[in-house]
Amino acid sequence: MTTNPATTKTIEEAALRIRPLDREAMAEAAGRLDQLTKPPGSLGKLEELAIRLAGIAGEAAAKPPAKAIVVMAADHGVCEEGVSAFPQEVTGQMVLNFLNGGAAINVLARQTGAEVVCVDIGVRGELADDRLVVRKVRPGTANMAREAAMTREEAERAIGIGIDLAGELAAKGIGLLATGEMGIGNTTPSAAMLAVLSGADVEEAVGRGTGIDDEGLRRKRAAIRKAIKLHAPDAGDAIDVLAKVGGLELAGLAGLVLGAAAHRIPVVIDGFISTVAALAACRIAPLAKDYLIASHLSEERGHLRALEELGLEPMLRLGMRLGEGSGAALAFPLVDASCNVLREMATFGSAGVSVSQG
Ligand SMILES: Cc1cc2ncn([C@H]3O[C@H](COP(=O)(O)O)[C@@H](O)[C@H]3O)c2cc1C
Numbered sequence: 001m002t003t004n005p006a007t008t009k010t011i012e013e014a015a016l017r018i019r020p021l022d023r024e025a026m027a028e029a030a031g032r033l034d035q036l037t038k039p040p041g042s043l044g045k046l047e048e049l050a051i052r053l054a055g056i057a058g059e060a061a062a063k064p065p066a067k068a069i070v071v072m073a074a075d076h077g078v079c080e081e082g083v084s085a086f087p088q089e090v091t092g093q094m095v096l097n098f099l100n101g102g103a104a105i106n107v108l109a110r111q112t113g114a115e116v117v118c119v120d121i122g123v124r125g126e127l128a129d130d131r132l133v134v135r136k137v138r139p140g141t142a143n144m145a146r147e148a149a150m151t152r153e154e155a156e157r158a159i160g161i162g163i164d165l166a167g168e169l170a171a172k173g174i175g176l177l178a179t180g181e182m183g184i185g186n187t188t189p190s191a192a193m194l195a196v197l198s199g200a201d202v203e204e205a206v207g208r209g210t211g212i213d214d215e216g217l218r219r220k221r222a223a224i225r226k227a228i229k230l231h232a233p234d235a236g237d238a239i240d241v242l243a244k245v246g247g248l249e250l251a252g253l254a255g256l257v258l259g260a261a262a263h264r265i266p267v268v269i270d271g272f273i274s275t276v277a278a279l280a281a282c283r284i285a286p287l288a289k290d291y292l293i294a295s296h297l298s299e300e301r302g303h304l305r306a307l308e309e310l311g312l313e314p315m316l317r318l319g320m321r322l323g324e325g326s327g328a329a330l331a332f333p334l335v336d337a338s339c340n341v342l343r344e345m346a347t348f349g350s351a352g353v354s355v356s357q358g
């Protein structure tokens with residue numbers, strides 16, 4: 001398979017730039033949390049998050065960060081196999097909805113003052129709109145049940161786009177990123193990737209996505225089994241898996257995770273599709289895992305398995321199965337809460353509150 005040395009280098013450099021968390025800053029945050037006017041550990045996951053954010057930022061009490069949700073949009077050739085409850089043109093139609101501010105992600109982002117950055121990384125057809133970030137690698141993937149979804153070079157280019165975008169947003173002052181996606185059919189490549197990367201049964205990895213019926217579910221499983229058999233993706237090579245049975249937005253989001261971690265920026269991961277993209281990123285650069293915050297547990301079958309594969313525990317369980325970054329946006333206030341607890345709560349000493357007797 002051909003590769004482009006420049007893109008291969010972008011990925012390698014980002015992976016090499018990812019550093020372990022700052023243990024000193026984490027110890028300082030943990031020490032401070034124990035001095036605050038509350039029983040030790042009583043703020044549960046907020047405390048764990050505060051400690052990890054300190055390790056990412058390299059300082060114990062950083063301010064709530066400026067936030068952006070990157071919604072990567074792309075089409076999927078595998079839709080020909082009848083794997084989604086919705087027609088493929090909905091991808092482009094929803095991109096316009098995002099740009100006009102009418103989608104669920106726009107509402108949820110507005111509530112937390114987050115920016116939505118919508119990227120065309122592989123939508124079929126031209127979407128002419130100044131507000132759209134156009135970085136199209138190709139107009140949709142090929143049907144993986146018949147041929148590889150894309151070439152390795154294209155997968156690497158899509159990963160590189162995500163890496164570069166994280167860098168551009170970091171340079172603009174964004175301190176917290178979230179993954180979002182739009183791509184009719186994309187739960188199919190996500191399930192295929194999960195099956196290959198985790199060794200899970202196709203049955204365990206595949207869910208109903210937008211709500212396909214039993215017949216559709218059978219077609220979806222059959223398409224995935226056929227694609228895996230046909231291309232035999234190498235489970236030890238996440239880029240091979242992305243190229244053969246993945247998607248352009250999945251590759252772009254894997255790159256976003258790598259780029260964010262390289263810039264010491266935490267990334268809030270949304271649902272099933274986003275988690276599979278993050279899993280691919282962590283197979284490329286395992287240290288990226290410490291920069292991930294799992295927002296919610298999606299209803300989509302396979303999501304729990306994907307989270308377990310990463311060793312992540314979601315903060316919310318709301319029965320959602322939308323994607324777009326919707327669950328991630330809902331977790332933003334929790335990130336702010338953990339920052340503010342560390343910065344604003346009084347200590348036992350400063351407030352004159354008696355400490356524990358044992
Ligand atoms: C109107 C609409 C808005 C969406 N927003 C996210 N998705 C979600 O559904 C799709 C994945 O499900 P499947 O693999 O079954 O097609 C993705 O686009 C995902 O982002 C949507 C789906 C629809 C129909």
Ligand SMILES: O=C(O)c1cccnc1
Binds near residue numbers: 208303321324
């Ligand atoms: O969890 C998700 O991200 C998801 C689930 C179903 C459909 N679209 C997205």
